[in-house]
Each structure stands twice: as structure tokens, then as C-alpha cells.
Amino acid sequence: MDAVYRLTNAILGDEADARDAAQEAFVAIWRQLPRLREPERFEAWLQRVAVNAARMTIRSRSRRRVREIPSSTVVARAERAAGAPPDDAAILDAALAALPVDQRAILVLHHLEGRPVAELAVILEIPEGTAKSRLFTARRALADAIEQDRGHRR
């Protein structure tokens, strides 16, 4: 549970959404366990389910239009607004928030979970070349978002 929550939280950047997604992931895992043919492939399957749950949560969040904002997020934003110098985690947090969920997921899987490109392809069920190009695109988008955020802070 800890690992799934860590992944969904890293992708979603929102405690409430991450909790929802982690719970959805476990419900999906419970339902789909009978179809898991090879338990040794469990880890990739688990991460795939968690990424999909994060995607679905983003979608339902956009449909709900109203969502809870956890107090920690509010505090962080307030500190930022008050002019506290942002650390790398805060800069990254703001930049990730500007990216689509799929780009966030591939970045989190690679840079937080340490998955190489070949394993990204397996987890995301895409060809390796596609995984590589999507990772490249996501990194470029993240760089743009960081630059934009930096521009706003000036």
C-alpha cells in the first residue's frame, strides 16, 4: 500500500487524489487478481494498475470540477506566494502540475522509481521506442514548465 500510495502521490501531487487513486488501484488489483497469470510479473502489473488509477482519478477530478485541496498544498502555495525561496522539490512540484498525467507518470516511473526505458515500455504497454520518445517529450515539457515557472517568479 505504501508503495502504491507513493507512486500515485508522486504522479498526482495531491494527497486526497492520491489516496483515492491508491484505493482504486487496490480495488482493481482485488478484482483482477484472477487474471494475473504469472505472479512473478506482479510488480510491473501493480505499477500499471496504479498509473491507470491515477489517470482515472485525474479524469474524474476534471469531471467533478470541485475538489478538496489538502492543507499541506495550501501551506506550500502560501509559502511560495510569500516569497520563500523555493527548493527543488517545490519547483518540481509546480512544474509537474502543468504537465498531462501521462507525462507525469513516465517521469515519476523513470526518475523516482528508477525504471529504465525498457521497463517503462512494459509497464505502460507501449513499444520501447515509443517509451523513449515519450520520456524525451515529457522531459522537454518539464524543462519548459520549469522555465515558465521561473519566469513567473522573476
Added chain:
Amino acid sequence: MTSGWEDQRLEAAFAARATSATRPIADLTDLTIERLRREPRPRSAVTRLGASAGLAAVLAVVVIAVIGIGFRDRDPLASVSPPGTATIGSAGSPGPSAEPASLPAKSVGAAIAMRDASNESGEIRVAGWLRGGVPVPCPAPMRPYNPTQLWCPQALPWIVESVADSGVGRLNESPSGPGIQPSFALVDADALPSLMFGSAPPAAPVEITVTGHFHDRRATLCSSPGDCWTSFVVDRIDSIGGIARPVTTSYDLAVQAEKGTTSSGLEIPPPTGPAEQFDPAVMSQGHRLAVLSRRVMSIGGLVDAEPALAGGWAAIGTATTVTSITAVETEEGSGPPLPITFLFPDRGPQFYEMTADGPAVAGNLAVQAFPDLLARVGRPLTVSATIERRDHALDATELLVAGWAWAPGSLFCTLIRPGEPVLDQCPSTLTWLADREPPPVKGSAFPRPDGPAINLVIPPESVNLARLDTKPTQVAVLGHFDDRRAAACPSGLVERCRRNFIVDAILDPGRLALDATLATTVHPAPSNIPKGTASWAANAAGLPGTDRPNRLISAFPIAVAALGALEPDLAETSSTAGIDAVWLVHFLDQDVAGNAIVRTRLVIDADPAKGPAQVFDVTADGMSPALSAAP
């Protein structure tokens, strides 16, 4: 990576970000276990992982498995499943898939594999062969109906992977290869060959492509949920016999909308407008929705299609018909493209999204509009519906089309053919109306449409163009295809000109009204000073002041010498010989079939105090004295 953000720093930032996140895990674990207790117990779930305890044990196994394997001490790649079983619309879908038609077609076998691999209800496009059912006597279906339930399945058709596997010729036999028995309950099954519902000898299989989904939300309300859960519910018949089909509207068996009666003889007022009128409301929901199919239903039919409403639905009010529109999310990267069903009670101000928990208000249909404009031209269409109309029923009917429009702004166009007001040439070729907002562009590049779009050909007489900008803006465009001036296009380009969308006005989608003040503004400026006024010309053309709101499009003077730029056929006519200026009056009218059209009348400029005006109808045949105009 951006300067200073190399891999090491980035990974440290990710780690710090993850560490700083609050982790209220204990209560989440408890909550999850509590929720799992309410889930049906999956068969053999526990034994596959070698555990035999209850839910908590499974959760523990999951947690232990993750921790035990470790996130960084991974198995080698060879130990994980190979790619190739991507879910449609997930990260596995190639390219910027936008239209439902661009969902990659799957074989029947692949669709079955997708069904078995997940519980998602994402849309799948399946290509195969439609094999007829068996002519067996079937009892009348019992209520309540459920679209996911196949009643008397022996008589229903199959979609099989190949003709060889169809089992045709072997009555009462299932296909020998991969096959699914789809539910056509929610689409226009009349499109299917009737022989497919049982014939002897069995009908030959025909090629078919359908878009639909497994794991429909309605399966839980079915008398046999397990079977219904794996039913393939068709949302659109894409093609039959290799012939593509447009998005269609079906009518449930109890409603004959054209006749306004049910099969039981009960009078039901027909819907107040075509089902297509609601497409823009669906598109306005965001998520890049594309319409798959529409269905007009009586209240009884609604309950058949949506069993969750069997207990009643207060919001239905006095509506006697309901239009249901099924759309699919096409936004790339937002997960499997799920079907979404919207319900539009007739005459109701609101529309609803149908969910497993019942209808939820999705939006309000009320717009600030002068009713008579909508009464004349109908509610706005989407661009894709407009394109369908152009491709299947090309005529000059005046249409109101909602979408995103943008123009190139000041632009130096070269190689322009003069005197071709309805030919698509620069800048019209860079002026777009699209269903969706185009992706942003950098620098001075022109935005390009991402999805259904048409060029807007804006002839000089068009007014109310204030909404057109270089920045994509939501608008409602009043215009038409098949302009009478297409006949004057260069030889070989006439048909192309007929298919161009000629703009008459561009309106604010929140205020669908022709602005009479703008309409009488002099435009374009004449090369001489006219003697008459716009109001006088409109009166002379047969539109007194009381008849102008939402009917008069424009009334403006123009020098006869410049008339050819707007009316190529009138460049040199005996009727205007020796005359300095004329007035052109464009207004909405009806043709003999009752369709809204734009009519043009030419009024010879004259001093209003000096007798009656000379008025001519301008048609594809040229100028003729207007009999119905005011004296």
C-alpha cells in the same frame, strides 16, 4: 533537460518531493480493507498468489510483494510481461488519435483478449465478419429490458474473426473461431441486413466494423450480471460491407418520431428539433468528446435503454421524448476512451450525464437567443455534423454552426483570382472553423485544426464578423454551402466552390442574434455617395422594420462598377446600364421545401422621395424583377 537540471538533480528533487509528502497510510489501509470487504470475492484470486486468508491477507500479500520485490531491485526485463496488449486510448495508442474512426480497429480475437485483460469499459473498434443468427422461435422478451442482455441469443448475429470460422452452413453451431455476440440494442439495427437475425439457409457473412465496449455499467442491473458484464454493447456501426456509415440517429421501437405516434397508438408529440441539435452541447463538455450515436426515445424506451431509471426520474418533467447521445472521450493520454451517455429531455432546459448512480446534471441548454433565429435555422450544429451534411446532402440550406474559429489576420495573399467571392483562396484557406480548440502554436505559425474543421469563405457582403480573430474563439457561424455563385467559379472548380462554406455572419454563441444595426451599416464603402438609405433599401426589398430582426443579414450600397466582385454574373447587365450604384439586400427566407435559405435582392439606388424603387431578385439564373418586394 533545462540548464542546471541534469538527471542527478532531477532524481534528488523527485525523491525529496516524495519524502515531503504526507503519508496517512494506516487509515488508508483500513479504509481500503473495509471497501474490499464489500467487493464480490474474485474466483481463485487468492490461490494464484498462494495465499488463503481473507481480504486483509490479500492486501498484505500485495504490500509484501511490492516491498519484497523492491522498487529498485527489479526483476530483469525478461521476467515481466511483453508489450503488445495495449488498451485502446491508453498510453499504448499511437499518434494523436482524435476521432472515433481513428481508433485502431482490432480483430475479434484481440477484442476478446482486451475484454479478459481488464474490467475497463473503454471503447474498442472491432473489425470482423457479421454472421447471421439461427431462425429459431423466440419467446417475447421479458421486461425489464437491459441493453447488455442478449435475449434469445441463438437468433442473434455474431461478429467473427474470419469467414472460415463463421460456422455458416452448420445450423445451431457457434463459430469455430473467435466470435462475439454484440448487442445492437442502442444503435440503428435497421442498418444491418435483416437476414442476419436468422434465415434459412444462413445468410453469407458480411464485413462489419463496429465501435462499442464490454463491461457496461448497466450489467449490474441485468438478471444475469456475469453474462451481461462480458456483453459487447455496440455504440456505433462504423461500416457494413466495407461502406462507411456516418453518425446516425436511431429511434426506439415505441417511437416513430416522424409520425408522432407510438406502436400502441398513443400520441407522442415529435421532438422539437433534430437530435443533431444537441451535439454542440455534448462537445461543450470538454474532454474532446466525439459523438458516436444518437437515439430518440419515448419514456418507455428510455427505461429500456437505461434500466436504472425504471423507478422513475423526477427531472423528466413533462417531456415525452428523450434524446440520448453517446460520445467517447478522445483526449489522448486520459486513459481508455470511455463512452459517456448524455440525456436531453425534450423541451427541458438542462441535460444530464447518465452514470451508474443515475443522471447527473451536465449543463444548461438555455442560451440568450432570439427565438425566431433558431426557429428559422435550428440550433447550432457541430462542424462534424456540418461536414456530414455537406458530404451527404449538399444544398444551400442556411446553417448555424458552432465551433472554434480563427483567421490569419493581416496577411499578404498572392495569386488571388479577383471576382471569385465563393472560391476558397487565401485568406479563406487559412480561416478555420473547428469542433475543437486547436493546439497552441509558437511564434508566428498559424494554428492548425486538430479534428473536424472547415474553411470559412467570407465574401465581401458578410457582416457581424467582429467575433473572428487571429486567436481561436468560440463562435456560431451562420452560412451555407452550395452558393448560387459557385456556377461562376472557373471551369473545373465549380464543384469545389459548391462545397465551400460561405459565411453570412459570425455570432457570439451566447447571443445568437443578427444585429440589425450592423446589418444596415454601409459595407463595403461605395465609390460614390448613394441617394437612398439602408432602411429604404430593406423596405424596398420587402423587409419592413418589423420583419428585419433576425431576418435581415445585410443591406449595403455598392458602385455598379464594383458589383462584379460580389456578383460575378451581374458585372455587365442591361438592367444596371447607366446606373451608378445599387443596394444589395441579403435576408433569411424559406425555399419551397421550407428550408432556411439566404435570398438576395438588388435595389437600384434612387432618391427615396422620387417614386417606387426598382427591385430585382438575384438568383442563379441572374436578375429578375422581384414580384414579392414592396412597391
